[in-house]
Amino acid sequence: MGSQDNNVLIVDDDLTIQDLLRDCLASLDIQLTFSARGKQALELIASGAFQVVVLDLMLPEMSGIEILRRLEGRLPGTEIIVLTGYASVRNAVEALRFGAYDYIVKPFHVNDIRAVVKRALEKQRLEARLNAIHAFSREMTLALSVAQIGEAVLDIIGRMLDAEESRLWLLNDTRTALYPLVTRGTPLDAAFKLPLNAAGNVAVAAVAQSERFYIPDLAADAAYTPITPATRSELAVPLTVKSVVIGALNVASSAADAFGPNDVALLSTLAAQVAVTLENARLFEQAQREIAERVAAEQALAKKAAELERSNDELRQFAYIISHDLQEPLRVVGSYTQLLAQRYEGQLDEEADEFIAYVVDGAKRMQAMIKGLLAYTQVGIKGKDLEPVDAQAILERALSGLQVAIQESQVKIESARLPTVMADDLQLSQVFQNLVSNAIRFQPPPADDAHAPPHVHISASRQGSEWLFAVHDNGIGFDPKHSERIFEIFQRLHTQTEYPGTGIGLAVCKKIIERHNGRIWAESEPGNGATFYFTLPAVSE
């Protein structure tokens, strides 16, 4: 602690006493100021510049008691010791009531006055220290960054300890070395490190032993070498969070035994406070970093999603425009080949008729594919919001659209009572139509007498928050290894002559069901019919 805070005011009109006090306090490290008059003394005391005042109660102009009364109790940073004659001890008691620290009865012994002044100074010193620690604690609760905390703790150390050097060391992430977070005194290189396995350093010793470590005289202890050669005494206190050492507070002085028990206690108090605050700040910084990282990740994801959405949109638009615009020239090709076939059949040679037939067929198929592609691209673009719809009514609507095919194939269609589900009615109707028309189409040739008449059965069962639909047929079925492939666009398992088709129907079903947050799959064995399953959200109750 600096001597600037040891100001003592002697107030006595008796010059002999002034001299006496000067002599007996000379051995203390203090600055003495003298006053012989009451009014002047009051002003000096009220200025707050003195830690200790020795005040004679008998003064000209204004009595010591009056001064105390005018001060209205004690000044927080000042201890007042009153001097009183033996005859007027009652005055001393009154003085104590007005906030005096202690009293001395004249005549007094030199040692007594010295002891009382010393004690008063010590009390002031401790109080100042306590105030500083309180202020420091408040500062700590406001400190947000590790660096701010380090600066604040070295500031208070600088004010309260006679240390020429002070450092806050932290363990690195691998816990193999100490690095200086902040330093006062001899500057250290930014990359300076104290390896934990190196012997001879006080801070390292404190960290290694998780214990305060004090070398009062380095000159007498060859085992320890200070960072600054001039250092004679050095003290280090570990910083501990939940019994894990994270670093050390370290002070050094060029004087031998510069740090007393009070200093050790103070440094320990500061270390405890700093360790907790550092940990909080570290957690806070980590949380902030994590939040920032998460926000950045979310932004990146959102950006990616937006890009994907845009490119998806573009793709959809592209597919739509392409399939739409391709129709135009294809219609012309188709129309003229139809005309050609009708008007010139038999007029050219047989080969020409055959070629024309292929052109007509190819154009027709391409038209069907483009139409299907258009329907496929429109699933996402033209879809309506999902709303409760009666699947039974929708199935009936779909079947009425298939009336001709149903009559021609003499298929028997049965269905259980279907539920109300969340769907786009037009799209659900499309799914039923595609699945039932597949079931009708993929039947064995009529010549196959052994086969039972075509049969399709549609049912639904509740599965948690969904309805599971099943469209079962007794048709030709398929090899289970193709059960994924059949849902891909333009993928077919049969030749056009066996079973004509575009390979779009199931792809459209898949796209529609996925748009409804459902799943679609199929189970089958060759020759044993097939069952197509799909799920749709139930109406939430």
Place this chain on the structure above:
Amino acid sequence: MSSHRQAERPITILMVEDNPGDVRLTIEALKENAIDHALYVAKDGIEALAFLRHEGAFANAPQPDLILLDINLPRKNGLEVLEVIKTDPASKHIPVVVLTTSSSEDDIRRAYDRHANCYITKPIDVWEFFDVVKSIKEFWQRIAQLPPSGNETLITG
């Protein structure tokens, strides 16, 4: 039937169409349906409006009884042409059949918003196309009982 046909005069048709294949197909359809017609062709929207206003090379162009209008046209598209036709007192009474590849709901709505008399998507199958042209003839015969153009009296079948 033939006595009715004699009472009819040829239908004057303005076809606004940039694809010669479609023009020819329409001629085939008119022939196939034995429609007595005079077909004029404008290859884009600008030409169509010049024809209707008797401008430049079209000074002697007749007023059509019926306009077949495509939507995807160079220079000025069919919807723009339709808007001009239907806001001009000199032409707004002429029936306009929008005959196009587009089956887009937007196009259909926009065409009717601009007072198209009829919107037909060109069928993919040629025989269906011929049927469409036949229905246009029937459509015209019905609609042609409406205001006579000039001092001619139209007799319908």
